[in-house]
Amino acid sequence: MKEPVPAELAIETHGLVKRFGHRSAVDGIDLSVPRGSVFGFLGPNGSGKTTTIRVLLGLASANSGEVRVLGKPMPAALATVLPDVGALVEGPGFYPFLSGTGNLMRLDSADRHALSSTRRQRVHDALERVGLSHAAGKKVRAYSLGMKQRLGLANAMLRPRELLVLDEPTNGLDPQGTREVRGLVRSLAAGGTTVFVSSHLLAEVEQMCTHVGVMSAGRLVAQGPLEELRAAGQAHVVVQTPDVERAAGVLTRLGLVPGEAPGTGSAWGSTALLGTGLNGLEPEKIVAALVAEGVRVRGFTVENARFVSLTGEGFDVVG
Ligand SMILES: Nc1ncnc2c1ncn2[C@@H]1O[C@H](COP(=O)(O)OP(=O)(O)OP(=O)(O)O)[C@@H](O)[C@H]1O
Numbered sequence: 139m140k141e142p143v144p145a146e147l148a149i150e151t152h153g154l155v156k157r158f159g160h161r162s163a164v165d166g167i168d169l170s171v172p173r174g175s176v177f178g179f180l181g182p183n184g185s186g187k188t189t190t191i192r193v194l195l196g197l198a199s200a201n202s203g204e205v206r207v208l209g210k211p212m213p214a215a216l217a218t219v220l221p222d223v224g225a226l227v228e229g230p231g232f233y234p235f236l237s238g239t240g241n242l243m244r245l246d247s248a249d250r251h252a253l254s255s256t257r258r259q260r261v262h263d264a265l266e267r268v269g270l271s272h273a274a275g276k277k278v279r280a281y282s283l284g285m286k287q288r289l290g291l292a293n294a295m296l297r298p299r300e301l302l303v304l305d306e307p308t309n310g311l312d313p314q315g316t317r318e319v320r321g322l323v324r325s326l327a328a329g330g331t332t333v334f335v336s337s338h339l340l341a342e343v344e345q346m347c348t349h350v351g352v353m354s355a356g357r358l359v360a361q362g363p364l365e366e367l368r369a370a371g372q373a374h375v376v377v378q379t380p381d382v383e384r385a386a387g388v389l390t391r392l393g394l395v396p397g398e399a400p401g402t403g404s405a406w407g408s409t410a411l412l413g414t415g416l417n418g419l420e421p422e423k424i425v426a427a428l429v430a431e432g433v434r435v436r437g438f439t440v441e442n443a444r445f446v447s448l449t450g451e452g453f454d455v456v457g
């Protein structure tokens with residue numbers, strides 16, 4: 139019998155630090171991943187996502203901090219926790235001379251928690267779910283990067299899991315494959331699996347996640363339900379104006395909190411003013427109010443405090 143696990147959090151870290159030499163790749167992060175969530179672990183290249191994931195899975199050891207996965211301390215409870223965790227981490231090791239089916243059969247038989255009587259069927263089903271049935275008998279050395287990525291996903295799904303940890307699962311996939319993976323993640327979550335998925339694309343995270351954690355240079359600069367972060371993300375307007383006092387007065391009357399905008403304004407020979415929060419106002423109403431009060435508005439932008447809305451690929455962490 140499994141002992142009952144605390145209900146709320148699937149992953150929890152406190153002050154997690156992982157250093158390489160004297161550089162901290164992960165610099166004291168406190169992660170809270172609710173059970174049942176699809177948690178998008180967002181961050182640009184080199185921000186520490188893979189390193190964090192490797193520590194969570196016991197593939198690397200932390201320098202300090204605490205980690206709990208499915209309510210149990212890691213790495214102490216590694217052996218009891220890992221059977222409930224499916225993982226896809228950078229570069230899954232497959233035998234090139236075996237087929238997709240052959241590789242999964244082999245990996246599943248190495249898993250002493252997996253039932254051998256259902257193995258063939260489970261392998262078949264997993265390959266089907268990731269859209270690899272047509273290539274099931276093909277040797278993996280003839281697989282494309284996207285196909286290997288799908289095979290890695292199939293491997294993570296060979297058995298029902300409580301938690302799936304997927305490191306950039308859409309890496310190497312074309313737009314169609316990316317859509318399929320997103321759909322897959324959503325269907326897994328609908329089945330009750332918690333999914334922790336890393337990505338460097340905000341747009342992608344927005345489409346499949348309920349929660350987000352944003353990494354920047356080894357630090358977790360924001361985390362929470364996507365909706366909350368979105369709301370918090372519409373957090374300030376920047377006004378370029380020579381009439382700072384007057385603008386501050388208008389912003390205050392509108393219920394915004396004026397402050398000084400860092401590092402802006404000189405190009406206009408004016409000072410920039412930061413209005414924190416939009417107080418539910420449409421940006422154009424704020425501009426109209428400023429202008430109506432005689433404020434010379436030379437520039438006006440709406441920016442997110444934590445993450446900037448996407449216009450293309452990639453994203454910018456400001457927090
Ligand atoms: N084994 C290692 N030895 C030394 N430095 C490492 C090692 N692994 C990672 N790093 C460094 O730690 C930092 C975080 O790397 P990590 O791979 O965790 O980032 P990431 O967010 O997964 O990036 P990407 O989006 O490129 O996958 C980087 O500066 C990287 O160079």
Ligand SMILES: [Mg+2]
Nearest residue numbers: 187188189305
């Ligand atoms: Mg990575």
